[in-house]
Amino acid sequence: MVKAGSTGPLDNVQGFVSHLRSNGFSLGQKETEQALNVLINTNGNLARDRNRLKALFTGNHDQWSSFDNLFEAFWFRRGKKRNTWQHNTKTSEKSCKLPEVWSDHLNEETNGQENATPQIETNVHEHNDGEEKNQVATGRLIATKHTARTKTDLRQFVDPEEIAEAEKLAYNLAKAIQHKLSRRRRLDKRGRWLDFRRTIRSNVRYGGDLIDIKKQRIPERPVKIVVLLDVSGSMQHYSRFFLQFVKGLVCQWLESDAFLFHTKLIRVTDTIRDNNTTRAMTKLSLMAEGFGGGTKLGECLKVFNATYAKKTLTSRTTVIILSDGYEVGSAENLKTELQQLKKRAKRLIWLNPLLGWENYAPVTAAMQAALPHIDHFAAANTLVSLAAIEPELARL
Amino acid sequence: MYQTIKTRLSGVGYIADDSLTTAIELALDLARPLLLEGEAGVGKTEVAKSLAKILDTNLIRLQCYEGLDVANAIYEWNYQKQLLAIKISESRSSPAEGIEDQIFSEKYLLTRPLLQAVRQENPPVLLIDEIDRADMEFEAYLLEILSDYQITVPELGTIKATSVPHVILTSNGTRELSDALRRRCLYSYVDFPEPEIEREIILARLPEIEIQLADQIARFVSGLRREDLEKLPGMAETLDWAHALYGMKITSIDQDFGKLQQTLICLLKTERDLKSVTPEVTSRLAGKAA
Known part of the structure; x- marks a missing residue:
């Protein structure tokens, strides 16, 4: 296998290895040597060489499925070259500019709220009206608190102090729901x-x-936490705060998994774990592109149950859903999927930002359908309110 | 080498696709462990069994579970016997050094799978099944064995492998494995087989069955896997079903839908799945496959 325009097999293989590295493969010097050894004994059968390198270089299912594309891209200059966000030519994003969908979520200037499209069922309008009144009256919402000093800027969004605060809180929260289940000593x-x-x-x-x-x-075994974060239009005021919370949780608690949902479901754990916070948040916003319309929690949970649940849910898993419960899909659907979810997970916690309001009652059909399956239903609209539920979770 | 492995595997009833065959070949060539991942029931464990058959060697199996520790995986001293020996020697008042040498000898050592594997004359196939169920600590311990093939027993010293075992690890992905472990292994993802390969597997395992029926079964099952099910039928389920159909003397699956519906319990393992695959769904799938 010799690639055109290069000096020799060593260069080729080294180039290929660094190509893989830049796409998130963790490969060392040893792998390069082994690859060379493997290729020396080759008889020019390309398909087999590819399979051999695949067995050698890949380490998990994601890498396994992306390997063929990367292989073609490098050896035949076909397809996309890199998967990292900086060089993603597929999207129209050139810089760190916010995608439109996210500008709603991250933009905290008040005029953004007028454009916000209240969605879903009829009573949503009432709530949304109520929301704005409440916001002015009580100043309880985190979004308003920051209005004066923030603009749409990712650097503001990833203020290290706030992240640190959120991380601390998330860690404490996770500690609180740690429980002992094992009988082994x-x-x-x-x-x-x-x-x-x-x-x-x-x-x-x-x-x-x-x-x-x-x-x-009996040893203390860490509980596993799976977070499902609603990023739909109706949740836009809380997205900033919740994303920080989710980031804190995923970075602090090793046994955790994070998903965003709206009309689709995306796993974001690896993105969030990126050391570079700005890059992580930009990636997140790119990943959320194509989101639109209202929340389809039922459908997202269906996808979750069919794919990720097997891997992520065990009898020691606590699932946290962060959503306001304004559901576009059918409540019946949501109910069956929650039932499914509960079969696999130990505990289901629903944190609803609207619950912090006066006069709010979870009366939407979706919320009504979901309530019987929820182990703990709590308000969460500020870091303070989240910290307040910590002792309750510990008691569960 | 490649062709021989493929034909020899199929000789013992295991039909592997190209990437898996290459991975096995490479693992044998480089003497490195092979990590297999995939859904439950795609035949990961079967790879190790078949490999042991074609290499004509022992299969040593270590089933991992939560809380698996060194005493159950590597070695343990036979304490009861040691104590008895001490008591007996006390009554005879023999010198202390003699007893010590005696009770920490091979005779009092209980070998567990990993120690067994490195002490075999012929390199055995060592199957470490469902490694994702074991704890992180055990995984770390495994690293030493997998990279140097040696085990340290404090009282006896380091035991070097007399032969390097062929190691196969399987994982269902219930937990992410550490990068260190992944790096020491070759990797292959085992997917549900294509209908053509599945047909070959059925024919290899149940030679009496007619080719046409085997083909229908393979295509029916692959259609069924595309349905919205809680638990997808694996290879073992397909073979069970093939056995059932053969036993009931059914020659074509579009023959008798009523009977067919009854046999679906071989494939579907939860109540919801059984309810969701209605006779209409069955007849649609059977119609497509026939």
């Missing part, structure tokens, strides 16, 4: 139970007299 000095086998084993050296006592206890 582990060796532990401060344990409650005697570990007979190990005690006898360690006292063999004393001729069987019991001197050294070994104990065991």
Whole structure:
């Protein structure tokens, strides 16, 4: 396999490896050497060489499925070259400019609210009216608090102090819902139970007299958290705050997974875990492109149940849904999907920003259908209100 | 080498596609572990079993589970026996050094799968099944064994592998594996087989069945996998179903829809799935496949 315009197989393979690296593959020097070894014994069968390199270079399903495209792109200069956002030629985004869909979410100037399209069921209008009145009257919403000093700017959006605050809170929250489920015991000095086998084993050296006592206890196993964040139009005031919260959670809690939904569902865990916060947020906004219309939680959950649920949900998983519950799809659908979800997950928490308002009652059909399946239903519209539910979650 | 592996695998009833065959070949060539991922029921475990058959060697299986520890995976001392030996030697008042050498000898060592695997004369196939169920700590311990093929027993010293085992790891993806582990392995994703390959598998496992029926079964199942199901039927389910149809002397699946509907319990494993595949759906799928 020799690529046109290069000096030799070593250059080619090195080039290919760095091409893969720039697309998120973690490959070391050893892989390059092995690839060369593999290719030395080749007999010019391209399809087999490709399969060999595939087995050698890939490490998970995502890489496995993107490998063929990357291979073609490098060796035949076909298709797209990179998948990272800087060089994504497919989108019209040239710089860090916000895509239109997101300008609503991130724009906090008040005139944006007039353009906001209240969606969905008839009573939404009432609520939206109520929302604006409330906002002025109580100043309870986080969005208004920041109006004076923020413009549409991603750097503002990723204010390190706020992120740090959100991370701290998210971590505390995750700690609070950590629970012990396992029946298995582990060796532990401060344990409650005697570990007979190990005690006898360690006292063999004393001729069987019991001197050294070994104990065991049930270890604390971290709970896994899956967050589903609603980013539809009706949630725009809270998106900024919730995204920070989700970022905090995913970065602080190793066993977590994050998804955005609107009319579609996207997994964003890897994007959010990016060390570069600005890049992470820009990627997020690019990923959310093509979103439009109202919330279709039922359908998104269906997709989730069919694909991600098997991988992400275990009996130790807590699912957190952040949504206002204004659903376009049928309530019946939502109900069955939540039922499905509950079968796999340990606990379902629904955080609704509207619940923090006076006079709000979860009367929409979707909310009514969902309520019986929710283990904990709480308000969440500011960091303070989120912190307030921490002790309650710990009690669950 | 490539062709021989492919034909020999099919000789023992395992039909592999090109990428999997290449991965197995490469794993044997480079003596590196092979990590297989994929949905439950696509035949990941079967790869190891078939490989052991064609290499004519032992298959050593380590089934991972939450809480799996060194004592259950590598080695453990037989404490009861050690204690007995001590008590007996006390009554005879024999010298202490002698007892020590005696009780920390091979005789008192209980070998578990991983230690067994590195001490075999012939390189065995070591199957580490569902590695994603084991804890992170165990995964870290596995790294030493997979990169150096040696195990340290404090009382005996380091045991080097007499032969390097062929290691196959499988994962259902219930947990993300660490990058360190992934880097030490070759990787292959096993998907549900194409209808043509599935037909070959049915024929390989159930040679008495007619080709036409095998073909229909393969296409019916592949159609069924596209339906909205909770649990997609795997290869094992397909084979069960083929056995059932063969046993009921059905020669074509569009023959008797009533009977066909009854046999679907071989393929569908949850109540919701059974309800969602109505006789209409069955007849539609059967009509397409026939």
